[in-house]
Amino acid sequence: MKKYGASVILVVILLAAWEIGARIVNYPFILPTPTGILTKLWDLRMDLLFKHLPATLSIVVIGLLISVVLGVLLAVWMNWSPLIERAFYPLIIASQMIPTIAIAPVFVLWFGYSIWSKVIVTVLITFFPITVSTFDGLRSTNKELKELMLTMGATKKDIFFKLNIPSALPHFYSGLKVAVTFSIIGAAIGEWLGAQAGLGYFSRRMMTQFDAAGVFAPIVILSALGILFFIIVVGFEKRSLKWRKTE
Template sequence: MKQNNRKGWQPIAVILLFLICWQLSIKIWKIEPWLLPGPIAIFKEGIKSYDSLIPHIISTINLTIVGLLIGSILGLLIAFLLHLIPGVKEAFYPLLILSQNVPIIVLAPLLIIWFGFGVFPKLIIITLVCFFPITVSALDGFRQTPSGLMNYMKMAGASKLQIFWKVELPFSLPSIFSGLKISATYSVMGAVISEWLGAKSGIGVYMTLASSSFRTDRVFVSIFVIMFLSMLFFIIIAIIERYTVKWKIKGAKQK
């Protein structure tokens, strides 16, 4: 336990060292604040603009949560269909891969043209960013089911659906949660990109206004908020995984 606690401080130490080097390099080379503000200046600006920043953060969080939920459900449904229906995976899996080769920043203006400036095109963008990692992770998890257990279920006369719900799905949960953690971090990015294209509030709007007025410190405040939200969603999914896949954690501890 003590060793795990010590390891937990290593990332924090690296981040603090990076911020100290950043602050010292600005003083040594006398870099102008409008070009690259220091961590202290960014922190002060974050506190100063707290009241005006909070509504944007809440808007982005709400949009991210809804988009992540839709993307997660869609990703799991697609994985279930590809796995359970014979021939569907071979036909549609290449199309899923091709869908990820279209840059979101290029597709987003088209969605605005087709569906307007409402919430719907923004949710589409977040969903497109989120569903693919979940689908791929779930399909990989289904393939990792022990063959011996599969053969035992077939010998016992279990149907394909019974094998799926009682064996394949439980064994794929660690892989599914891995995809969820990736999608959780991507969802914030997708929300910010969607806000760039037209929104009344959100971190993307705040960042656009700061960039157009050459407020580099506020741009960095936005970047740090995005990083914090991405890490927060990642940690929430990891906590849910810890209490959902207890058998996997117990097995890892025994090893």
């Protein structure tokens, strides 16, 4: 806990400054106080937690699973074949040049208000860090160790599972930690532009009612969800990389 003491103190100071500033300005429909947001969150807890949170959570989980599977498979394929790398790597980079907020309405047009329009937005955002990080990890394999294993009679399968994967795992987890935070953003953007349920949808609905505290309430849950997913990934990373000496 001492490790994060400074962060906790800074957050408390910022919240206190926000509370005092919002009370001085006294325009709750524009700048609600943190206590007002928490009160609104408590008042809306049943609707947010049991209707809108599951909708957002399903989008995040499905989008992340698809991104992990496709991202890892494509990274392995590009590492295996230089031709595939030259064909796909520029396309992966180009996919991030398209503003998500601009292309998301197209997915809503194609798939309607179903879950899949939001899932595709989430995949579009989270696919990139997983693929690139895993690919860089596979390429960082120690060539001297690879040559040593070959001289000792190791097969390509042995090199892949005993050398390439351990080398790529730290990079994969780095990309995944970025992806889990982006997944919350992707789900919220998708719901904001077209949905019938979800935390992003609820925030947009509160905005049309000029309820600033209601806009912030689902944002608090989204932030907590992102932190929770990040902690889960860190936990998996520590358990699967016990061999790696870290500070």
